[in-house]
Amino acid sequence: MGIGPGRANEMTPRxxxxxxxxxxxxxxxxxxxxxRRLLPGKEVVGSGMREExxxxxxxxxxxxxxxxxxxVSGGDPGVYGMAAPVLEAAAAAEVPVTVVPGVTAATAAAxxxxxxxxxDFAVVSLSDLLTPWSVxxxxxxxxxEADFVLVLYNPASSRRQDKWRRALVVIRERRPPETPVGxxxxxxxxxxxxxxxxxxTVAEFPVDMRALVxxxxxxxxxxxxxxxxxxxxxx
Amino acid sequence: MGIGPGRANEMTPRxxxxxxxxxxxxxxxxxxxxxRRLLPGKEVVGSGMREExxxxxxxxxxxxxxxxxxxVSGGDPGVYGMAAPVLEAAAAAEVPVTVVPGVTAATAAAxxxxxxxxxDFAVVSLSDLLTPWSVxxxxxxxxxEADFVLVLYNPASSRRQDKWRRALVVIRERRPPETPVGxxxxxxxxxxxxxxxxxxTVAEFPVDMRALVxxxxxxxxxxxxxxxxxxxxxx
Numbered sequence: 001m002g003i004g005p006g007r008a009n010e011m012t013p014r015x016x017x018x019x020x021x022x023x024x025x026x027x028x029x030x031x032x033x034x035x036r037r038l039l040p041g042k043e044v045v046g047s048g049m050r051e052e053x054x055x056x057x058x059x060x061x062x063x064x065x066x067x068x069x070x071x072v073s074g075g076d077p078g079v080y081g082m083a084a085p086v087l088e089a090a091a092a093a094e095v096p097v098t099v100v101p102g103v104t105a106a107t108a109a110a111x112x113x114x115x116x117x118x119x120d121f122a123v124v125s126l127s128d129l130l131t132p133w134s135v136x137x138x139x140x141x142x143x144x145e146a147d148f149v150l151v152l153y154n155p156a157s158s159r160r161q162d163k164w165r166r167a168l169v170v171i172r173e174r175r176p177p178e179t180p181v182g183x184x185x186x187x188x189x190x191x192x193x194x195x196x197x198x199x200x201t202v203a204e205f206p207v208d209m210r211a212l213v214x215x216x217x218x219x220x221x222x223x224x225x226x227x228x229x230x231x232x233x234x235x
Numbered sequence: 236m237g238i239g240p241g242r243a244n245e246m247t248p249r250x251x252x253x254x255x256x257x258x259x260x261x262x263x264x265x266x267x268x269x270x271r272r273l274l275p276g277k278e279v280v281g282s283g284m285r286e287e288x289x290x291x292x293x294x295x296x297x298x299x300x301x302x303x304x305x306x307v308s309g310g311d312p313g314v315y316g317m318a319a320p321v322l323e324a325a326a327a328a329e330v331p332v333t334v335v336p337g338v339t340a341a342t343a344a345a346x347x348x349x350x351x352x353x354x355d356f357a358v359v360s361l362s363d364l365l366t367p368w369s370v371x372x373x374x375x376x377x378x379x380e381a382d383f384v385l386v387l388y389n390p391a392s393s394r395r396q397d398k399w400r401r402a403l404v405v406i407r408e409r410r411p412p413e414t415p416v417g418x419x420x421x422x423x424x425x426x427x428x429x430x431x432x433x434x435x436t437v438a439e440f441p442v443d444m445r446a447l448v449x450x451x452x453x454x455x456x457x458x459x460x461x462x463x464x465x466x467x468x469x470x
Contacts (some may be wrong), residue, residue, distance in 0.1 A: 005336075008248075009249040010247045010336070012239065012338060013247065013248070014242075014246040035381070052466075055415070059437075076338070076342040078346055078350050079352050083350035084350035085465075085466070087458065090248075091459045096413065097461075100341050100351065101240075102301050103247060103337060104342050107237075111282065111312075111313055112334075114318070115313050115318035115321075116313070117314050117319065118314075118316075119315075119360075121357070122356070122378070123356050123357070123358075125354075127426060130298075131354070135382070139355055139383060142377040142378070143357070145377060146396035147373075147374070199253060223326035224326045226322050227318050228322050228326075229367075230319055231315060231319055232365030
């Protein structure tokens, strides 16, 4: 289930109900912290980053033993979240799974920036922990050549800045420096911040795992501080 | 503001609050019908499809005259919704706008199908009313060549079936016939239906404006009836 960006008023009643009905709640600790108000009286199984597969197996084992289990994801569980690993683990164990959607980080960040996703867009994670960088770079080239708006998840970490710099090189080969770029840190959470800049200036900002980056297409412009990608009215 | 897929329990409390505070509610009639329970006592301005620009101008004119106005979109307002036309109209009139996100149709449909969006994906509308078909076809080719999962909005209408057939030809040039495909009709609404099939068989199903189509990438598979795109664990 997806808890949305983080604030209580952006989690759907359906997701809240699913959490209330759970006996066991499994999740990455950062997301469990965001729904702490709903956890009293439940067994809570928290774990760290990069432990997605172990977390999914634990959740399925608890469900197979008869418990009602909720697995918590930030945003929407289907977008780089726990839905896929849970369904993979559940298929072997024949445990029934319902995926409860949430407001995903891309649209939460887009709403803060204006309407950058008003036309076709692509979503790419720059994390090469589980995907070869050659595949990621090929996707970036395809996206800029076909003039998609581009949403970057996991653009960088404090240790991993080289891929973000490399991605900018690839994107700048095909898009002019004045292309609008929006960066949102902690969208929908405590400490939320945003900046609207462009491809020439975005490298000045500290991009990390808490950031989501949206790069405009050839039609995207900025008006009154808002990024707008029109739905083709100007073709 | 985004009302989510349609059911009351998938609209966020934040969006519900925005609607409650509005004096004037503007929207496409189909979406207004989905939130009818929240409209008593308000002035409601409904209009038809393809009237997005007129609707946005009407909303901004009402706001400029002093009213608190809510403009309703299905799903999330930023994804092929009213956020872009409203921000465009508001920029000229200097009317302040807040975009309230919602659960978007792509993730609502994905949740019903399993976890097809577990890795990088692209979102393309097949409607060529406002975008030249050459641009759409170029984007489809880029997406299949770079092995993105593909989400198709507005795949066809009762009159417009040729573009859907043409898109399938383009996609089949690069993806094998056994590639998993999911189709969801009326995701999250009355009459919701879904099918998980593949690129060889999808043409057998009646795809129209109420349908959303998700086409897997090279890693997508089906287990226990669910479409799963793993997050690179098997690269």
